[in-house]
Amino acid sequence: MLGSPLIGVIEDDEDVRLSLEDLLHSLGYRTKSFASADAFVHDEECRPDCVLSDVQMPGMSGIELTRHIRRTQPDLPVVLITAFPSKDIARQATDAGASSFLRKPFDPADLLACLERALRRPDD
Numbered sequence: 635m636l637g638s639p640l641i642g643v644i645e646d647d648e649d650v651r652l653s654l655e656d657l658l659h660s661l662g663y664r665t666k667s668f669a670s671a672d673a674f675v676h677d678e679e680c681r682p683d684c685v686l687s688d689v690q691m692p693g694m695s696g697i698e699l700t701r702h703i704r705r706t707q708p709d710l711p712v713v714l715i716t717a718f719p720s721k722d723i724a725r726q727a728t729d730a731g732a733s734s735f736l737r738k739p740f741d742p743a744d745l746l747a748c749l750e751r752a753l754r755r756p757d758d
Contacts, residue, residue, distance in 0.1 A: 639753055642682035643667040644674050644699065645715075646691040650738075654686065661746055671699035682710070684733075684752050686745075689716035689723060697723075700730040711752035715740065 641663045645651040648669070655665045666682065668674040671694035674685070685703065689696035700712045714727045717738040727735040734748035 638662050638664055639683040639749075640664045640666060640681070641749070642674060642680055642685045642687075644671050644685065644687035644691070644696070646670060646688060650688075657742055657745070658686075661742070661749075663749070670694070671696065671702075674699070675702060684749060685710060685712045686749075687712060687714055689714050689727070690718060697726050697730050700727065700732050704731040713745075713748045713752055 641658050643651060643654050643658070643665050645654060645667070646669055651667050651669065655667055658665050666680050668677065670691060671687065674680065675694070685699075687696040687699055694702070696714045696716070700714065703710050703712055711733040712731065713734045713736065714732045715736045715738055716723060719737040724735050733752040736744060736748060
């Protein structure tokens with residue numbers, strides 16, 4: 635697993651966060667998880683290759699986090715997930731610069747496809 639992409643997982647629901655970690659590990663990814671977007675933003679050591687974040691969280695939302703990442707790390711891909719999808723949220727996610735937007739619950743194959751697209755280098 636050493637050398638595999640590092641996914642920053644931001645999810646306030648601990649059970650969902652642990653499930654995402656397990657799923658990502660089974661897919662061959664390394665993870666570093668955070669219970670909030672604020673915790674992720676203030677961790678100066680985490681250098682993920684991609685961020686997987688819930689949209690609705692206390693404090694900074696996934697949409698706000700995506701906007702922050704676009705300003706500070708424009709090349710860092712963000713995949714947003716939500717249990718409460720709407721056309722407005724999907725538009726906000728796209729406008730903020732999210733690479734993908736998934737509705738919970740999602741098929742692991744769909745998440746894998748989103749991560750592969752997000753991690754693809756332009757010269758690949």
